[in-house]
Amino acid sequence: MALPVYASPMQKAWYYTFRIICGLVFFFLVFPIMVIIPLSFNAQDFFTFTPEMLAFKPEGFSLKHYDDFFTNQDWQHALKNSLRIAPMATLLSVSFGTLAAIGLSQSHVPFRRAIMAIMISPMIVPLIISASGMYFFYSRIGLQGTYAGVVLAHAVLGVPFVIITVTATLVGFDKSLTRAAANMGAGPVRTFFKIQMPLILPGVISGGLFAFITSFDEVVVVLFVGSAGQKTLPWQMFTGLREQISPTILAVATILIVMSIILLTTLELLRRRSERLRGMSPG
Numbered sequence: 001m002a003l004p005v006y007a008s009p010m011q012k013a014w015y016y017t018f019r020i021i022c023g024l025v026f027f028f029l030v031f032p033i034m035v036i037i038p039l040s041f042n043a044q045d046f047f048t049f050t051p052e053m054l055a056f057k058p059e060g061f062s063l064k065h066y067d068d069f070f071t072n073q074d075w076q077h078a079l080k081n082s083l084r085i086a087p088m089a090t091l092l093s094v095s096f097g098t099l100a101a102i103g104l105s106q107s108h109v110p111f112r113r114a115i116m117a118i119m120i121s122p123m124i125v126p127l128i129i130s131a132s133g134m135y136f137f138y139s140r141i142g143l144q145g146t147y148a149g150v151v152l153a154h155a156v157l158g159v160p161f162v163i164i165t166v167t168a169t170l171v172g173f174d175k176s177l178t179r180a181a182a183n184m185g186a187g188p189v190r191t192f193f194k195i196q197m198p199l200i201l202p203g204v205i206s207g208g209l210f211a212f213i214t215s216f217d218e219v220v221v222v223l224f225v226g227s228a229g230q231k232t233l234p235w236q237m238f239t240g241l242r243e244q245i246s247p248t249i250l251a252v253a254t255i256l257i258v259m260s261i262i263l264l265t266t267l268e269l270l271r272r273r274s275e276r277l278r279g280m281s282p283g
Contacts (some may be wrong), residue, residue, distance in 0.1 A: 033257060040065055040250035047247065056206060065251040075248065076238035085147070085232060089154035093211035096155070097162025097202055102196070104163070105170045120160040124178040138225055145227035151227045151253070159210025165210065169203025185205040202270040209263050217256070 005013050020231035044050050052060025068073045070271060083231055104112050122130055134153050143149030173196070181191040197204075219234035227233070231239075233252065240246040 069093030089215040092155035101166035135224040154215035161210035162207030165207035
Protein backbone atom coordinates (compact mmCIF):
# COMPACT_ATOMS: atom_id res chain seq x y z
CA MET A 1 0.00 0.00 0.00
CA ALA A 2 1.34 3.43 -0.97
CA LEU A 3 2.17 6.03 1.68
CA PRO A 4 -0.65 8.63 1.87
CA VAL A 5 0.31 12.24 1.15
CA TYR A 6 -1.10 13.42 4.49
CA ALA A 7 1.10 11.05 6.54
CA SER A 8 2.92 12.59 9.49
CA PRO A 9 6.74 12.56 9.75
CA MET A 10 6.52 9.74 12.31
CA GLN A 11 4.33 7.67 10.00
CA LYS A 12 6.73 8.25 7.11
CA ALA A 13 9.69 7.22 9.26
CA TRP A 14 7.93 4.00 10.33
CA TYR A 15 6.84 3.35 6.73
CA TYR A 16 10.43 3.30 5.45
CA THR A 17 11.89 1.70 8.58
CA PHE A 18 9.42 -1.18 8.33
CA ARG A 19 10.39 -1.81 4.73
CA ILE A 20 14.08 -1.75 5.55
CA ILE A 21 13.51 -4.28 8.35
CA CYS A 22 11.51 -6.52 5.99
CA GLY A 23 14.27 -6.28 3.39
CA LEU A 24 16.94 -7.25 5.94
CA VAL A 25 14.86 -10.21 7.16
CA PHE A 26 14.28 -11.32 3.57
CA PHE A 27 18.01 -11.06 2.83
CA PHE A 28 18.86 -13.00 6.00
CA LEU A 29 16.48 -15.83 5.04
CA VAL A 30 17.22 -16.04 1.31
CA PHE A 31 20.95 -15.29 1.04
CA PRO A 32 22.15 -18.66 2.48
CA ILE A 33 19.96 -20.46 -0.06
CA MET A 34 21.17 -18.33 -2.95
CA VAL A 35 24.81 -19.16 -2.12
CA ILE A 36 24.11 -22.73 -3.21
CA ILE A 37 23.37 -21.73 -6.81
CA PRO A 38 26.86 -20.43 -7.80
CA LEU A 39 28.51 -23.23 -5.80
CA SER A 40 26.69 -25.79 -7.93
CA PHE A 41 28.77 -24.60 -10.92
CA ASN A 42 32.06 -25.22 -9.12
CA ALA A 43 34.63 -26.95 -11.33
CA GLN A 44 36.18 -28.61 -8.28
CA ASP A 45 34.71 -31.14 -5.87
CA PHE A 46 34.46 -28.57 -3.08
CA PHE A 47 31.62 -27.07 -1.07
CA THR A 48 33.38 -23.69 -0.94
CA PHE A 49 34.25 -20.98 -3.44
CA THR A 50 37.59 -21.59 -5.13
CA PRO A 51 40.04 -18.75 -5.99
CA GLU A 52 39.13 -19.19 -9.66
CA MET A 53 35.43 -18.70 -8.88
CA LEU A 54 36.10 -15.63 -6.76
CA ALA A 55 38.16 -14.20 -9.63
CA PHE A 56 35.35 -15.05 -12.10
CA LYS A 57 37.71 -17.12 -14.25
CA PRO A 58 35.96 -19.46 -16.74
CA GLU A 59 38.06 -22.44 -15.63
CA GLY A 60 36.55 -22.13 -12.15
CA PHE A 61 33.05 -22.96 -13.40
CA SER A 62 31.69 -26.19 -14.79
CA LEU A 63 28.48 -28.14 -15.38
CA LYS A 64 30.01 -31.44 -14.33
CA HIS A 65 27.87 -31.74 -11.19
CA TYR A 66 24.71 -31.33 -13.26
CA ASP A 67 26.09 -33.88 -15.74
CA ASP A 68 26.70 -36.29 -12.86
CA PHE A 69 23.11 -35.86 -11.69
CA PHE A 70 21.63 -36.62 -15.12
CA THR A 71 23.99 -39.54 -15.86
CA ASN A 72 24.49 -41.17 -12.45
CA GLN A 73 22.29 -44.24 -12.07
CA ASP A 74 21.68 -43.73 -8.32
CA TRP A 75 20.49 -40.15 -8.75
CA GLN A 76 18.28 -41.02 -11.70
CA HIS A 77 16.75 -43.95 -9.84
CA ALA A 78 15.95 -41.64 -6.91
CA LEU A 79 14.47 -39.03 -9.26
CA LYS A 80 12.27 -41.63 -10.95
CA ASN A 81 11.01 -42.82 -7.58
CA SER A 82 10.15 -39.26 -6.54
CA LEU A 83 8.32 -38.69 -9.83
CA ARG A 84 6.41 -41.95 -9.33
CA ILE A 85 5.46 -41.29 -5.71
CA ALA A 86 4.75 -37.54 -5.59
CA PRO A 87 2.05 -37.36 -8.34
CA MET A 88 0.12 -40.33 -6.95
CA ALA A 89 0.33 -38.97 -3.41
CA THR A 90 -0.82 -35.57 -4.70
CA LEU A 91 -3.78 -37.14 -6.52
CA LEU A 92 -4.91 -38.92 -3.35
CA SER A 93 -4.35 -35.81 -1.22
CA VAL A 94 -6.38 -33.62 -3.57
CA SER A 95 -9.22 -36.15 -3.82
CA PHE A 96 -9.60 -36.81 -0.11
CA GLY A 97 -8.73 -33.28 0.99
CA THR A 98 -11.22 -31.62 -1.34
CA LEU A 99 -14.05 -33.93 -0.28
CA ALA A 100 -13.18 -33.41 3.38
CA ALA A 101 -13.08 -29.62 2.99
CA ILE A 102 -16.45 -29.54 1.24
CA GLY A 103 -18.00 -31.78 3.88
CA LEU A 104 -16.55 -29.80 6.78
CA SER A 105 -17.80 -26.55 5.24
CA GLN A 106 -21.39 -27.69 5.75
CA SER A 107 -22.91 -26.16 8.87
CA HIS A 108 -24.99 -29.26 9.72
CA VAL A 109 -21.95 -31.56 10.09
CA PRO A 110 -21.53 -32.44 13.80
CA PHE A 111 -18.17 -32.03 15.55
CA ARG A 112 -16.74 -30.08 12.64
CA ARG A 113 -14.00 -28.44 14.69
CA ALA A 114 -12.86 -31.71 16.24
CA ILE A 115 -12.79 -33.46 12.86
CA MET A 116 -10.89 -30.55 11.31
CA ALA A 117 -8.32 -30.68 14.12
CA ILE A 118 -7.79 -34.39 13.52
CA MET A 119 -7.53 -33.96 9.75
CA ILE A 120 -4.84 -31.27 9.94
CA SER A 121 -2.95 -32.92 12.80
CA PRO A 122 -0.17 -34.25 10.47
CA MET A 123 0.90 -30.61 10.06
CA ILE A 124 1.11 -30.11 13.83
CA VAL A 125 2.45 -33.41 15.15
CA PRO A 126 6.27 -33.66 14.90
CA LEU A 127 7.20 -35.56 11.76
CA ILE A 128 9.29 -38.12 13.63
CA ILE A 129 6.20 -39.06 15.68
CA SER A 130 4.07 -39.46 12.56
CA ALA A 131 6.81 -41.49 10.86
CA SER A 132 7.15 -43.81 13.87
CA GLY A 133 3.39 -44.34 14.05
CA MET A 134 3.19 -45.07 10.32
CA TYR A 135 6.06 -47.55 10.59
CA PHE A 136 4.38 -49.62 13.30
CA PHE A 137 0.95 -49.40 11.66
CA TYR A 138 2.13 -50.25 8.15
CA SER A 139 4.27 -53.11 9.50
CA ARG A 140 1.15 -54.76 10.91
CA ILE A 141 -0.87 -54.47 7.71
CA GLY A 142 1.97 -55.37 5.33
CA LEU A 143 2.53 -51.97 3.69
CA GLN A 144 5.89 -51.18 5.24
CA GLY A 145 8.59 -51.07 2.57
CA THR A 146 6.14 -50.97 -0.34
CA TYR A 147 5.38 -48.39 -3.00
CA ALA A 148 1.74 -48.17 -1.87
CA GLY A 149 2.81 -47.57 1.71
CA VAL A 150 5.05 -44.63 0.79
CA VAL A 151 2.33 -43.12 -1.43
CA LEU A 152 -0.29 -43.39 1.33
CA ALA A 153 2.11 -41.94 3.89
CA HIS A 154 2.86 -38.95 1.68
CA ALA A 155 -0.84 -38.53 0.92
CA VAL A 156 -1.56 -38.30 4.65
CA LEU A 157 1.00 -35.49 4.93
CA GLY A 158 -0.49 -33.64 1.95
CA VAL A 159 -4.19 -33.82 2.90
CA PRO A 160 -4.00 -31.01 5.52
CA PHE A 161 -2.63 -28.55 2.96
CA VAL A 162 -5.48 -29.33 0.56
CA ILE A 163 -8.09 -29.02 3.32
CA ILE A 164 -6.79 -25.62 4.44
CA THR A 165 -6.53 -24.10 0.95
CA VAL A 166 -9.89 -25.44 -0.24
CA THR A 167 -11.61 -24.40 3.00
CA ALA A 168 -10.22 -20.88 2.55
CA THR A 169 -11.61 -20.84 -1.00
CA LEU A 170 -15.03 -22.04 0.18
CA VAL A 171 -15.29 -19.13 2.63
CA GLY A 172 -16.30 -16.81 -0.21
CA PHE A 173 -18.38 -19.39 -2.08
CA ASP A 174 -21.99 -18.41 -2.71
CA LYS A 175 -24.04 -21.42 -1.63
CA SER A 176 -27.11 -20.06 -3.37
CA LEU A 177 -25.50 -21.21 -6.64
CA THR A 178 -25.70 -24.87 -5.59
CA ARG A 179 -29.30 -24.40 -4.41
CA ALA A 180 -30.19 -22.82 -7.75
CA ALA A 181 -28.60 -25.75 -9.59
CA ALA A 182 -30.59 -28.18 -7.44
CA ASN A 183 -33.79 -26.27 -8.21
CA MET A 184 -33.01 -26.62 -11.92
CA GLY A 185 -32.82 -30.40 -11.52
CA ALA A 186 -29.04 -30.92 -11.36
CA GLY A 187 -27.85 -33.74 -9.12
CA PRO A 188 -25.14 -33.34 -6.46
CA VAL A 189 -22.38 -34.76 -8.68
CA ARG A 190 -23.30 -32.59 -11.67
CA THR A 191 -23.63 -29.54 -9.44
CA PHE A 192 -20.18 -30.18 -7.99
CA PHE A 193 -18.39 -30.50 -11.33
CA LYS A 194 -20.35 -27.80 -13.19
CA ILE A 195 -20.83 -25.15 -10.48
CA GLN A 196 -18.69 -25.70 -7.42
CA MET A 197 -15.50 -27.14 -8.85
CA PRO A 198 -14.75 -24.33 -11.36
CA LEU A 199 -15.02 -21.72 -8.60
CA ILE A 200 -12.89 -23.55 -6.04
CA LEU A 201 -10.41 -24.86 -8.63
CA PRO A 202 -7.66 -22.33 -7.76
CA GLY A 203 -7.77 -23.49 -4.14
CA VAL A 204 -7.73 -27.14 -5.19
CA ILE A 205 -4.73 -26.61 -7.46
CA SER A 206 -2.93 -24.59 -4.77
CA GLY A 207 -3.48 -27.37 -2.26
CA GLY A 208 -2.31 -29.91 -4.81
CA LEU A 209 0.90 -27.96 -5.40
CA PHE A 210 1.56 -27.78 -1.66
CA ALA A 211 0.92 -31.52 -1.39
CA PHE A 212 3.26 -32.20 -4.30
CA ILE A 213 6.03 -30.09 -2.78
CA THR A 214 5.54 -31.82 0.58
CA SER A 215 5.77 -35.27 -0.98
CA PHE A 216 8.66 -34.43 -3.29
CA ASP A 217 10.70 -32.88 -0.46
CA GLU A 218 9.88 -35.37 2.32
CA VAL A 219 12.67 -37.56 3.72
CA VAL A 220 11.83 -38.56 7.32
CA VAL A 221 8.69 -40.59 6.62
CA VAL A 222 10.17 -42.38 3.63
CA LEU A 223 13.16 -43.43 5.77
CA PHE A 224 10.73 -45.17 8.14
CA VAL A 225 8.11 -46.45 5.72
CA GLY A 226 10.09 -47.05 2.54
CA SER A 227 12.80 -49.48 1.58
CA ALA A 228 15.91 -49.26 -0.59
CA GLY A 229 13.70 -49.76 -3.63
CA GLN A 230 11.73 -46.59 -2.80
CA LYS A 231 14.77 -44.33 -2.27
CA THR A 232 13.58 -40.84 -3.26
CA LEU A 233 15.57 -37.77 -4.25
CA PRO A 234 15.66 -36.23 -0.74
CA TRP A 235 16.70 -39.64 0.64
CA GLN A 236 19.54 -39.78 -1.88
CA MET A 237 20.60 -36.26 -0.88
CA PHE A 238 20.55 -37.25 2.78
CA THR A 239 22.65 -40.32 1.99
CA GLY A 240 25.06 -38.21 -0.04
CA LEU A 241 25.65 -35.89 2.91
CA ARG A 242 25.97 -38.68 5.47
CA GLU A 243 28.00 -41.32 3.63
CA GLN A 244 29.81 -39.43 0.88
CA ILE A 245 30.19 -35.67 0.52
CA SER A 246 29.01 -35.40 -3.08
CA PRO A 247 28.95 -31.90 -4.65
CA THR A 248 26.19 -33.20 -6.94
CA ILE A 249 23.89 -32.35 -4.03
CA LEU A 250 24.47 -28.67 -4.82
CA ALA A 251 23.25 -29.17 -8.39
CA VAL A 252 20.19 -31.08 -7.18
CA ALA A 253 19.46 -28.39 -4.59
CA THR A 254 19.65 -25.71 -7.29
CA ILE A 255 17.20 -27.61 -9.47
CA LEU A 256 14.82 -27.95 -6.51
CA ILE A 257 15.15 -24.21 -5.74
CA VAL A 258 14.21 -23.32 -9.32
CA MET A 259 11.30 -25.76 -9.21
CA SER A 260 10.10 -24.28 -5.90
CA ILE A 261 10.25 -20.75 -7.32
CA ILE A 262 8.15 -21.83 -10.32
CA LEU A 263 5.58 -23.56 -8.10
CA LEU A 264 5.37 -20.64 -5.66
CA THR A 265 4.89 -18.23 -8.56
CA THR A 266 2.09 -20.46 -9.83
CA LEU A 267 0.52 -20.45 -6.35
CA GLU A 268 0.57 -16.65 -6.24
CA LEU A 269 -1.05 -16.40 -9.67
CA LEU A 270 -3.73 -18.87 -8.59
CA ARG A 271 -4.33 -16.91 -5.38
CA ARG A 272 -4.88 -13.71 -7.33
CA ARG A 273 -7.19 -15.50 -9.76
CA SER A 274 -9.18 -16.92 -6.86
CA GLU A 275 -9.58 -13.44 -5.38
CA ARG A 276 -10.79 -12.08 -8.72
CA LEU A 277 -13.33 -14.90 -9.05
CA ARG A 278 -14.67 -14.15 -5.59
CA GLY A 279 -14.74 -10.38 -6.27
CA MET A 280 -12.14 -9.61 -3.59
CA SER A 281 -9.82 -7.72 -5.93
CA PRO A 282 -10.28 -5.76 -9.18
CA GLY A 283 -9.84 -7.67 -12.40
